[in-house]
Amino acid sequence: MENIDLALVNWSRLQFGLTAMFHWVFVPLTLGLSFIMAIMETIYVRTGNPEWKRITKFWMILFAVNFAIGVATGLILEFEFGTNWSNYSWFVGDIFGAPLAIEGIMAFFLESTFVAVMFFGWEKVSKRFHLVSTWLVAVGASLSALWILVANAWMQNPTGMRFNPDTARNEMGNFWEVLFSNTAINKFLHTVSSGYVLGAIFVIGISAWFILKKREVLFAKRSMLVASIFGLIMSLFLIVTGDESAREIAKVQPMKFAAMEGLYEGRNNAPLVVIGLIQNPDPDTTQLNEKEFAFKVEIPNLLSYMAFLDPNAFVPGIRDLVRGNRDQGIISYYERIKRGKVAINTLAEYKEALRNGDEVRSGMLRARFDDPHWVNTYFKNFGYGYYDDPADLIPSVPVAFYSFHLMVILGGLFLIVFILTAFWVLKDTIETKRWFLRVAIWTIPLVYIAGMAGWLLAEMGRQPWVIQDLMPTLAAVTKIEASSVQITFWLFALTFTILAIAEVRIMLAQIKKGPKDGGK
């Protein structure tokens, strides 16, 4: 790898980001809408009121549009792993392959079987069997998401594996440790609950449009009631899972945690920045490309509490992580870079010894990879060895800070929307709140932005890592021509744009038709 082509790395990242974000346009609505439909159908089965069947069938059509256009878009990510990220694909071994295989099988059997019953089964199967199918579609969709999120969580916090220097692959040591790591649990719960919130906001927004148009008002109010109560419960759950996620990030990805708060100097009783504006220092004399706040509003002690459930706790800043902090037991990035180089050189020397037939030396070097102390001290810093300047190990602070705060602020807005919707629907005054109905419609794009901001924080906030501490993005990429990645990037952009336009047009047409007989 003579001077890695940064254009290649950046185009590969851009392409993956585009694909993943496009895929995420469809997934959360599938997750959220499926549960809302299941609740509506449950009310229908319990009350026998055909109006609820009509309501369920209308939302099922929008679910179908979203499902059909979104299905299989995630497969492109798997193509990209093999073509653009071959070093990474090889290195992760069966850790990534196993969850993705389970996801594929589950998605195929659960969704293809029960989605068919859900759409084709009205009047053909019993009410209860149809209801069970709808619930299984909802549960199956979330369980499908589980496996890919487990794989992503492993990249954020690699655990439950051992590295095999003979194959250069990580091998699954403990499947349950991978599946039930705190990072995986938090990632799954927080991500799917964000999808549930998105589904609820979507239903409220569309229903608001019907009320503003003075069409299908009863349908709209009933839909709003279900969505607002569901959304309210899920928003509260989202706050809990978000809080847990933040604590986990503080523990396993302290650099991301510091970046998302723009915290350079670690401290006890660290305040949480509620809002702030980041700027470059003038003059910039820092060595770490540091930023500063033009202004900020803080809540004292809250960051310490959020990170460690202790308002007096020490929260390490970016400088502490780079330069080390002996009092807090933090090893500097300079030291970790040295240890990483030792790990990389050990792997290179081991292969060299094997090539030369030096059994004594190769056996000695091989044993290091089985020694827990050596693995913890050196191999766990493997990725740091690719760098010389610790400044390259700091993610973009503005991206991490703004995406985190945007996500949290919008999450607060959605909570208010759910409370007000439920309150005014129950008081039967929602029709008079025309300003609020307009706000509800405009909240739909905002909930998508909130979801994207969450993923930006998760993925950009952990740069330069593709696998935390083990593999940086630049070592993961396949050495191919940057121009070929550019071509596929633009092909994807074109295809995705066409699909997105088709989604919006078909969905708008169905919404305008309204809940008639439900259709198919």
Added chain:
Amino acid sequence: MIILSCSFNHLTVKKNIFQRVFYFYYEGFRSMTIGRTLWMIILIKLFIMFVIFRLFFFPNFLNTNFDTDQERSDHVIEELTKPSNDYGKH
């Protein structure tokens, strides 16, 4: 097996399980309205993804360029153990 117990209004009870499942899907697809458009989109999309993208633009790099797992792992190890100054800034 659950489908065995389903009641079909318009099918004779003499049809076996496979025929019933077949007709369930067949009639379902036949009676679709918006669903036809969606299936068309799905099929076109799958064609673009699996035939055009996969075949012409997304070969599996390691499978295409190396014959055995040993060669693949040797290649990746060589890539991963290049001197660090060969890597640029991210």
